[in-house]
Amino acid sequence: MSSTTGLLAYCRQGFEPELAAELTERAALAGFAGYARAQRNDGHVVFVCEQAQALDRALPWRELIFARQKLRLLAELRGIDPKDRITPILAALAGAGRYGDLWVEHPDSDSAKPLAGLARSFGNALRPALRKAGFLTEKDDARLPRLHVVFVQGDHLFLCVADARHSAPWPLGIPRLKLLPDAPSRSALKLEEAFLSLLDERQREALLKPGMTAADLGAAPGGWTWVLTRHHLRVTSVDNGPLREHVLATGLVEHLRADGFHW
Numbered sequence: 001m002s003s004t005t006g007l008l009a010y011c012r013q014g015f016e017p018e019l020a021a022e023l024t025e026r027a028a029l030a031g032f033a034g035y036a037r038a039q040r041n042d043g044h045v046v047f048v049c050e051q052a053q054a055l056d057r058a059l060p061w062r063e064l065i066f067a068r069q070k071l072r073l074l075a076e077l078r079g080i081d082p083k084d085r086i087t088p089i090l091a092a093l094a095g096a097g098r099y100g101d102l103w104v105e106h107p108d109s110d111s112a113k114p115l116a117g118l119a120r121s122f123g124n125a126l127r128p129a130l131r132k133a134g135f136l137t138e139k140d141d142a143r144l145p146r147l148h149v150v151f152v153q154g155d156h157l158f159l160c161v162a163d164a165r166h167s168a169p170w171p172l173g174i175p176r177l178k179l180l181p182d183a184p185s186r187s188a189l190k191l192e193e194a195f196l197s198l199l200d201e202r203q204r205e206a207l208l209k210p211g212m213t214a215a216d217l218g219a220a221p222g223g224w225t226w227v228l229t230r231h232h233l234r235v236t237s238v239d240n241g242p243l244r245e246h247v248l249a250t251g252l253v254e255h256l257r258a259d260g261f262h263w
Contacts, residue, residue: 004076006034006049007056008150008160009067010173013043013109019066023047023059030058043109044152046073061167062200068108068173071148071160078156085122085157086129089149092159093135100137100144101164102127106151108172115151122149168197184244185223192227208233217260222247229253238263 011019020036023045027034034049049055052072061070075092104123106115126149130136137144146167148160170176175196177189195204210232216225220241228235229250237243237253238260247253256263 004046004048004073005052006073007047007052007059008071008073008158009045009047009064010043010069010107011045011066012068013041015066016040016042016045019045019064020047022064022066026059026064027055030055032058041109041111042152043107043112044150046076046158062198068197069162069168071150071158071162071167074159074161076156076158080155080157082154086126089126089157089159090129090133090135093130093133093147096135096161098135098137098144099130099147099161100141101146102130102136102149103146103171104149104151105172108174112152115154118154119149119151122151182226182246183223184221184226184247187223188227191224215263217263219243219255219260222253225253 007023009019009023016038017040020038024036024047027047027049032049032051032055034047034055037046037048056072059070061067064070074096077088077092080088102123104119104126106112106119127136131138136147142164145161146164148162150158150160152158175193177192179186179189195208199207208231212233214228214233214235216228216235216237218239219225219237220239220243222237222243225235225237225243226247229247229252232252234252236256238256238258240257240259243253243255248255
């Protein structure tokens, strides 16, 4: 077991150097010494820091640009026996407190996606063992920290903890949104994801009030305009191309046939 302390953050595959640079800069500005461990296309970055708890508080997840999720490292387990992964996890958690939920995950990378089946099955085995040892509540409790077991290989995992109130509420840090049949384009999902990822509930209530106005530049065929009208905003949609008829039929859209770059 490694005594590595610090943060583990998920990112979109390929953006590891950017996330590593962001964590290094933000930590330095907050007065914390440390260094990033990152490899291109791994989908995660480890930031090693001896003052992990204080750094975790100093870097709110929603204020990070490249991090899909931010967790505090408890331990790094390498070379664990695939026949018994539970025993070293219980040993590593000794004295670490009690948790209100368990997420068993893997980074969203090409190399780690094959671990999805292991994560699901292992979670089913680990959960009762944690409860029997007193590390996990019988029912989910958002008031307590959430335990994350993050597989990066079959014999290599990270044990992490997150405050459910100050971390991404979605496994892997990715909101899973369904494209509705009347969405004009898949780009609608991008704006919905941005609202969920970049704004908290209070900010969404303040910035997406019915009757407010918005402009959609390069609007055709109307994906983003459609999302905004679903929040009951009045939208000026600027594009020389056509918008879907059902978007215009909302009565909340003014379509200007113009170049968005010059409007």
